[in-house]
Amino acid sequence: MEFLPELTNIAKDIDSIQGDDLNIDMLQPLIDLGYLTLEQCKPENIHRNTFLEIAVKQFRKDYETYRLHTKRFTFEPFDKEHYHHYRTNLNEAETDFIQKAVSFEGGFIISELPTFGKVTLASRIVHYRLEIFGLYGKASYHGIDAPFTNESLEKLQILKGFWEWEAIGDVSVLNWLGRLNVLIEQIFEELNKDKNRNKKDIFVLEDGTFDTTRFGIDKHDTLEELLCHYEFMARLFQIHLWVNGLYHGAIDGVIKSNGSKQEQRKAQRKTKREERRQNRRNRRNQSDEDNDADEIDAEAEKEEAFSTENAIVEMVRYLNESEDIERPNNKPFEVDYFYGKWNNTATYRINVINILERTRALQIKDNSESIAEIIDKNDAKNNAEEDKIRNQLFDKNGRFSDLVKKELVLRKDNFLKGTRRKIYYGIQQFKRVFRRIIGVFKKIGDFFKKAFNVIKRISILVYQEVKEGIKVFIHGFSFLVGKRRIATKRVPKNQNISEIERDNLPENIVTKFDLDCDIKQFVCKGLSEKEIKNHNEKCQNQINSLSISLIVTAIVLKWVLILATNAVTFPTILLMVGKTLRRVKWRKLGHVF
């Protein structure tokens, strides 16, 4: 088989793993910003396409107002009709933008408060930030998509009062909320002040409710302020872990203990085992009984894997294995140092500040732009660990392995459950963290490897990078060696026709590009202005995309020519296109997007 058709088949396979029906990378931020609800975009919702169309249209309107002028892109093949797909899907540039808008790395800076009484992109982003930090959205009339009013900032004022930030403008604090590093630094600064020393712990009961009786309450602080602060800090802590790839549960400010659940599970397991031994001894063997018990454990552990307590335990392991994280007296950290029972009472103390402080080193600068780059040995040192990771991600035929497919299915399930954070969409911080995790991963034993779930975490990110990269590369490469022909067919009005019927319709307009970019085109007589305009926009979208896809193609082709023939395997090409697109987008040609 020829190279390009084979690569195209791989790209189709990659696409089909996740499918078009649930593009989580686009849907999650649209939900976060209140353009859509989870119920509206579920595959079983019969009005799903209508909701998607409305959401995409509204976002596009807001986005274009914000950006004033925006180019439209498509990396669909030249000969594929992409126009109808556009109505319910964001393109690559729009998806990048919306992901930045919901990230916590300063991806969207607000220069002034949103217009009062209006719903704008800025009002949605402000509401989203406030809501995720527990400062908005409790009352029934509040929603991310509600008009921006004075009430939007009510809780922010309480928080400002607690930290005595009254002199600081609302816009500044709202921007801190969108830039986690800065926010944490501001809180550290406050805690260095003597009067605030007792504000670094928060106290919770086993079920996650706040225990306000333990706080050495300052007479100036009200209970309302304290609760607001507790929830804010609990959420800040969860967001911090989430952004650093250590937590994937809900951002809800609820920090429960798994302790009694584990005890319950042990007891449950013992009882079940006993029952089965008694009742089914003659029918089933010992290994089946063990499997049953293991299933109970696996199910419960699956849920616990999303708990905040689990994230803390994992974080402590991680901190103890990281060389550049300072430890007091060079002793390993204990979980109790951050989280544990308070003076033998039923209360748990969470030292949020210790956690934030000890994980500060995570923010050190690293130049990697993509996960694909981290594990692509052709660009890094030839390392056996990277090889192992690659072998787990790809099967012998160069396709993504079953492990990756399983993770993507799990991701879909989790998304549809609606209570868990999935992937953090920040750009820089995430990559740094993963390089570090891989660094740690290289040194430690199997137990910790399992705990860190490195492969599972990486697999989705690599999948996303490769899926996007391969599409762009094929777009550019096809321009060089393909037909470069854009055609429009006349689809009869008010008729729902199948893809096959659509394929059989005669063409009405054809635009053909030569490789030297000369154009020949034919337009059938009697077409409406709208039909001609649609075709023209299709051509324009394709040409806009060429500025990116041809650069990516040039870099990849150059690399392939440099490599020895036996090193040009499909996984190499896939990782290469993934990392190249990221580099092109974020470092060199960022302005194009």
Next chain:
Amino acid sequence: MAESNLKMVIEKALKSLERAATDLATVEVTTLTGEVKHVLGADNKGIDLSKAMERLNSGEIELVAHTNIKFDQDTLVFVSNKSNDEHRKLYQLHKDSVVAAQEARNAFLHFLNEFIRRDTL
């Protein structure tokens, strides 16, 4: 194995790129119109552009416009002398296509530049 064919594919592509690069000095855009039945290919679905070019002098196919832009921006434009609404729409499409051709050429020049430069991202 297909993977190892990649180098051959690239080398083959490079030869055609070489030819294209020599022709990048000019941009030519040609827009034609007519009844679609005269230009359909053998499958009766797809438009055959070479057939359309061949029939240009037969009276069945009309030339809406032709633009030739040289590297130094010297431009030659031929426009049909018809001035009805239909032609106005088609001429607008032609003008947009000239811009698209220039943008595509710029993207292609960037490609060549990226491909031949020694350093990389």
